[in-house]
Amino acid sequence: MMDVGRHPNIELLVYSEVEDVSGYIGNFKVKVRKKARYVGEKECTACGECAKICPVVKPDEYQMGLSSRKAIYMPFPQAVPSAYILNMADCLGNNPIACGKCLEKCEKKCIDYDIQDQILELEIGTIIAATGMDVYDPTELDEYGYTRYENVITSMEFERLICAGGPTEGHFVRPTDWKTPKSVAFIQCVGSRSEKRGAPYCSNICCMNTIKDTLLLADHYPGMQCKVFYMDIRAFGKGFEDLYKRSKEEGVQYIRGLPGEIEEDPVTKNLILRAENTTTREIETHEVEMVVLSVGVLPRRDGDVVQKLLTLSRTSDGFFLEAHPKLKPVDAPTRGVFFAGCTEYPKDVKDSVTQAGAAAARASIILNAGKVKIEAITSRLIKEKCTFCGLCAKVCPYHAITAADRKNKVYPMVIEAACAGCGACAAECPVDAIKMRHFTDEQIMSQVEALLEKDSQEAIVCFACNWCSYAGGDMAGTSRLQYPPNVRLIRTMCSGRVDKKFVLQAFKLGAPLVLVSGCHFADCHYISAVHWTQRRVERLWDTLEQKGIRPERLQLEWISAAEGQKFAKVMRGLEEMLKAVTREEIEYTMKVLGDAKEVTPEPSLVAVS
C-alpha cells in the first residue's frame, strides 16, 4: 500500500469516483469526481489533534462498527494517503456557535470547509476494473439470530476482534461480557450455495478463511474448543490441504451439517446449536459461547454503475462477464478494458494478485504497442443517394455523424474515429445512403437469400448481435444445451443494424419466422442503439399487420452473452411457434410482399465518406 502512495508513476485519486467514460481502446476520455475531503491530503501530518477535540462520535466502519471514530478521522492507522478526512454528513459545521473546534486546533491549517468537489478529465489508454466485492449481510437468516444475539458475529467482525489493530487490541472477547470464550462455533456457507437466500454459487474463500481463523484461535488461546459446521470443505489450492490437516490436528472439530437454528441461553448468553450431523445421521445439540458466521462474497451493489460506464455484461450471478471464460479470462468484452480481482468472481488474495498481474500485462501490451488497429466496420456516406433528411445524425448513439443541411446542401459527415460500427444509421437511412463496411446491405441480404434458398418453410432466420445474442448462442453451444436445428443465425455487430428490408426480404422468400435479438437495454454495447432496434421492430409489426401478416411471426428477444439457457429456451420456443405457421400463410406472405415494391437494394454506388 505504501508503495502505491510514493510511486512516481502512480497518481492516487482516493475518495474519488469515475463519473463518465467515453471513447474507445487507446483513447478513452474519463471524468473523475474527486470528492471534497476538507483536509489537505498533502499538508496533513496525521497528528490527530483534530480528532481528539472533535465532539462527534460515530461507529467506525473500518472496525465493523465495533468501536467508534470522530467526524474527522483517519480511516485506519496505515491508511494511504496518510491523511485525516472530515465527513461532512457527521460534522456539526464551521459555525462558531455549533463547533469549528478542529479548525482552531489544526496547527498546519490544513482543514478547509470550503473545499469543493473537483472534476478531473483524464486521457486514458487502457482501463483495469478492480471494483471488488461486497460481503453478505446475514441478518435475513433469522434462524442464526445475527443482530438478535450479540454473541453471533460475522467472519468480518471476527477479523477485527482478532486483529492487534482492532478495537480490543487483538483480545478475542465476546460482546456480552468481554470475556474470552472457551468455545467457538463457525458456520460455513452463510449466504453461499443457497438457491433461496444469499447466492447460489460457492464464495471460494470462506472455507480457507475459517480454517485460518481456527488456527489463529488455537495459536492465541490453546485449549479453546472450536467447532466448524460445514457442507463441504473446499481446500483446493496450493498448501490449503496442509492447513486443513493442521487445523484438525489442533483439535478443531469438523461437523458435516449446518445448524438448523441457534438459540440463546437467556442467562449465560451462550448459544445452543441444533444440527443434523450428516456423517452420523444424528441430530446433535452443541452449546458454545460464541458463533462466527462465515459470510459469503457478493458482487458489488453498485455493479450496474460500472456496467454502464464500461458497457460490460454480467453473468447471472452478478459478476462481470469475461471476453472468454477460458481463453480471455481477464479481458472485458469492451476492448481495452480488463478485470482484476473479485469484480470478475470471488477470489482470495493470491488469485486476486495473480489476476491483477495478468490484467496489468494485458494492458501493457496495448500501452507498449503504442497503437491499435480499429476494425474496418465503420459507416460511410454515399453522397449520391443522400437526401439530407438528417436521420442518420439523429440515431447515432456516438454523435459521430454531423447534421445535414438541406438548404445549403451540406452533407452529413461520418467522423470515423468516433464511429463504433453499430449500423443504426444504415438501418434507419430511408434511401440506403449509408454503407456499413463489412456489414453491407448486399452482404446481409445475400445471407438471407442463401439461407432461404431451399426448404425455406423450415428455416427460422435469426438476426443476432455480435456482443450479446450471438455470444449467448455460443454460450448455449459451450454448455451443450440442445435445441431444434431450424434456426439459422446471421451475425450483425448490433441488432440496431437490422434493416427492415432484411426482415421483409426473409418473409418474402418464405421464412416462416424471423427473430431479431440483441442485448438487454442496460447491456447494449452501442449505448442506445438497441432502442432503435425496438422502435424499428414495432414499426415492422405494424407494417406486417397492415399487410395481413401475423406480427407474431416476427419475434424480438433480448439475450445476453451469459444467457445460454435463455438462448436455447428461445430457440425451443421458436420451434413451437413454427408449428403454428401454415403453408398457406407463408404463401400469402410471399405473394403480398412479392407484389409490393422491390425491397432489395440497388448495389451501392461508390462510397464516399
Add this chain to the structure above:
Amino acid sequence: MLIANFAFCIETETLRRYKAVSKNDLRMGVFVCECGLNIAGTVDCKAVSEYARTLPDVVAVIQNKYTCADPGQNEIKKAIAEHNLNRVVVASCTPKIHEPTFRQCVAEAGLNPYLFEMVNIREHCSWVHQNQKDRATEKAKDLVRSGVARARYLETQDEAEVKVTKSALVIGGGIAGIQAALDLADGGHKVYLVEKEPSIGGIMAQIDKTYPTMDCSI
C-alpha cells in the same frame, strides 16, 4: 406454384448478382474443420465439403482435423497460392475465438483479411444438435452456403490505426487494483488509481491474517 415462382425469382436475381460480381473473377476456398470430434462427431464434414464443392465460384475445398492449428493454417496459405483464391471461408467454431487467427493467416498469405469469412458450425450447430446428426449436417450446409454467399460481397478494407494514450486507469484500490497499478507503474506507465473510499486497501485491509501464509494483510 407460388413457391416455385419465387424460387425462380431468387435464382434469376441471384444469378444477376453473381454475374455482376463475377467480373472480379471470384475464386473461393472453403475450409471445413472437423475440430477433432467436436464437429465431426455430429456433422458429416465430408458431406459438407462435397456440398461446398457444388457452390458457384468455389474452386477449392479442404477438410481438416484442426483448421486453426499450424497444419490447418498452412493448408489455407497453400491453397491461396495454388488456386489463386480471393475469398476464404472457414467453417469451424465461433468467430469470437478464431476470426483474428484466420484473418492473420490469410493476411500472411497476401490476402486482405476482410476477404475472409467464418461460418460457425460448432457452437451454433454440432454442439447444440448432437442428437440430430442428419439435420445438423443439413444446417451446416445451409450455413456454409450462407457464408459463401456473403463472401461474394466481401470487399477489401483498410484498418485505421489509432495512437494509444500512454496511461492506464485502475478503478478500485483493493488488493487487485493495488497490484495492477504497481505492475503497470513499474513497467514505466503512467497510472491513475481511483478509489471510492478515503484510503486504498479495500476489504483486504480489514483482514487480520491471510491464508495460506498466515501473515499480516497490510
